[in-house]
Amino acid sequence: MIQEGGDDAEFRALMDKITRDSGFQCSSYKDKCLRRRIAVRIRARGASGCAEYAGMLDNDPREYERLIRSLTVNVTKFFRNWETYSAIDQKVVPALMEKGEREIRVWSAGCSSGEEPYSIGILMHKHSSANGGGGLESVSIVGTDIDTDCLGEAERAVYAESALGDTPADLRDQYFPQIAGLRTMLPEVRRLVTFEARDLLHFQPPFENAHLIVCRNVIIYLERAAQEALFAHFHQTLTPGGFLVLGKVETLLGDARGLFSPVNARERIFRKV
Ligand SMILES: C[S@@+](CC[C@H](N)C(=O)[O-])C[C@H]1O[C@@H](n2cnc3c(N)ncnc32)[C@H](O)[C@@H]1O
CATH class of the missing domain: 3.40.50.150 (Vaccinia Virus protein VP39)
Structure with a gap:
């Protein structure tokens, strides 16, 4: 199931694609976090898996922005802790x-x-x-x-x-x-x-x-x-x-x-x- 990454070859291909297209170095990030966050985007777009989602990224630059934003996790606040x-x-x-x-x-x-x-x-x-x-x-x-x-x-x-x-x-x-x-x-x-x-x-x-x-x-x-x-x-x-x-x-x-x-x-x- 894609919730935690789905088909491994498809997941790897998607990671390579993201790094190639955007420069975002997926291989340096924890696999589990990437899988979880990509699964959220795949669900949000109603895609059947990594391969279909990769096609969506090609056709929609705004989805790329959303994806990278979700991969980087921007939660913060003043004087956190x-x-x-x-x-x-x-x-x-x-x-x-x-x-x-x-x-x-x-x-x-x-x-x-x-x-x-x-x-x-x-x-x-x-x-x-x-x-x-x-x-x-x-x-x-x-x-x-x-x-x-x-x-x-x-x-x-x-x-x-x-x-x-x-x-x-x-x-x-x-x-x-x-x-x-x-x-x-x-x-x-x-x-x-x-x-x-x-x-x-x-x-x-x-x-x-x-x-x-x-x-x-x-x-x-x-x-x-x-x-x-x-x-x-x-x-x-x-x-x-x-x-x-x-x-x-x-x-x-x-x-x-x-x-x-x-x-x-x-x-x-x-x-x-
Ligand atoms: C969870 S926020 C932490 C913000 C702040 N440091 C704090 O503790 O409240 C993580 C930040 O790291 C940034 N980040 C993740 N990977 C990065 C990278 N490779 N280079 C620069 N910034 C990165 C994200 O865009 C995000 O804004």
Whole structure:
């Protein structure tokens, strides 16, 4: 049954086709996730299986967009898992901002519609304000994602109230002006963050010598070999002592365990050794 992938040869042929046509590297993603998500699209289109669905992709570019969107999983929110952001607030932001570096480079890898890099921007702005202002001119936060629709939303920076479900009330009131029932991002934070389309699996960082890489709830969808390759890539991209933050259910694997030391293991905050 196609629910979990259907005929294996047809499924493989569909994966190859998707990678060939769109550049989306199916082989790096966990098979089970791909099968589940493709099955949803096949059902939604009433196709009999992978082969018929492949034909639909050829005839309908919008279905291709829907499929890639569903394969990449864009769920996010501001301050997702507040405890993690609280630990970033206490351990990471002061370490970065009190260092007196000329530039503080932050990379949110797999940033979806921008909630993650803006959350980091808010913490940096808050730290600066609590310390007499200043320091923000050296902050550069880049959010990257494979999904250009999401990046468009990130640049617009207009959010539904539901995106703020994990946001403490004081931060919500201070940083998210309300316009017509929606929330926008305070311009002082917005200008700290830029966005770029990148496929993480092409291993091109938006800059060298990053001080902080936040890559949360992305590697969980990847096969182990791709996860390990990404950890090595992050290690190479970080400046010595630079921080890496993963998602709550993600952790370092294989050789990567020797490349980073835990800062707060529970919140998945590590430092390049
Ligand atoms: C579940 S969201 C996580 C968003 C945010 N990091 C968070 O934790 O709330 C996963 C994001 O990773 C992006 N993504 C998946 N594969 C990617 C790839 N190969 N390159 C870049 N971004 C990717 C998806 O488009 C999606 O926006």
